[in-house]
Amino acid sequence: MKNIRFHKTQCGVELLLNVGTGHELQQINPGFNIHDSGVYTTDSFEIYFFKKASGSVVLNQRKIQVRDNTILFMSPFQKRQWKLEERDLDFTFLIFQEDFLNDFFADKLFTYRLLYFYQLDYPLDLPVTGAEMASICEKLTEIKSELVYPKVDSEHLVRSLLYYILLKLNRQYATQHHLPLEKPENNYAYQFKKLIEQHVREKQRINEYAALLGISRITLNKAVQAQFNVTATHLLKQRLVFEIKNYLIHAEFTVHEIAQTLHFSEPNHLMRFFKAQTGLTTSQFLADYQNGTIA
Structure with a gap:
């Protein structure tokens, strides 16, 4: 590409x-x-x-x-x-x-x-x-x-x-x-967003990002909730699903290859995660995308 x-x-x-x-x-x-x-x-x-x-x-x-x-x-x-x-x-x-x-x-x-x-x-x-x-x-x-x-x-x-x-x-x-535009009390939410872009391929746990920021998981979640009106877990899972979709569509990786790349312990764990977040199997998503149904 x-x-x-x-x-x-x-x-x-x-x-x-x-x-x-x-x-x-x-x-x-x-x-x-x-x-x-x-x-x-x-x-x-x-x-x-x-x-x-x-x-x-x-x-x-x-x-x-x-x-x-x-x-x-x-x-x-x-x-x-x-x-x-x-x-x-x-x-x-x-x-x-x-x-x-x-x-x-x-x-x-x-x-x-x-x-x-x-x-x-x-x-x-x-x-x-x-x-x-x-x-x-x-x-x-x-x-x-x-x-x-x-x-x-x-x-x-x-x-x-x-x-x-x-x-x-x-x-x-x-x-x-209808998104919040208040002045942030701290930068944790934005730092978290930046860190996700940098590390999503190897870090998929909120605790890992909280450690990078030097704060507790609770503090991180409160900051993200206040700034974006969603949980930190939602932002991270959403970005991870997007990364999986990118590999399926553009890299044409197998589920096994994607699981290895994104550090899932087993391909089945990735497939269960993807189904829970999207309601589709990886095969169903790819078929819908190729048929012109953009998820």
């Missing part, structure tokens, strides 16, 4: 960030084909702002209908496949690397605080009004201008505009899905 990496020189920019219109995307991202891209990943955060669109994208193993005034959110290494109609297609993309934010913000967990990134429970698209889309795209145009005609303070302006856009979208996403 192709993984497309962000290269500043290839993108024609000096920063780990780029903004452009649809016709520019294929120049910097050869994997993007509006008719049928094939499955690929990238190593960047990506947000797509569709002013006009018709078609779909398979993202996070789900088929998302792409319509007018739709915003799509993609996290690094998420597998996706585009099927869009070329007629009347009009969109803008925003691509950036986490290091771009980390170099500027003291908060190294910022991307994990954004509800639409690394999201498995709620949709990865956000419908907006035409006026809202126009307002966002106006700021994206400002960013593009600073990239094309850089000045001494351009980097600071770009980061400020990006920060504004990301937080504004986060507020809107939270409102759309």
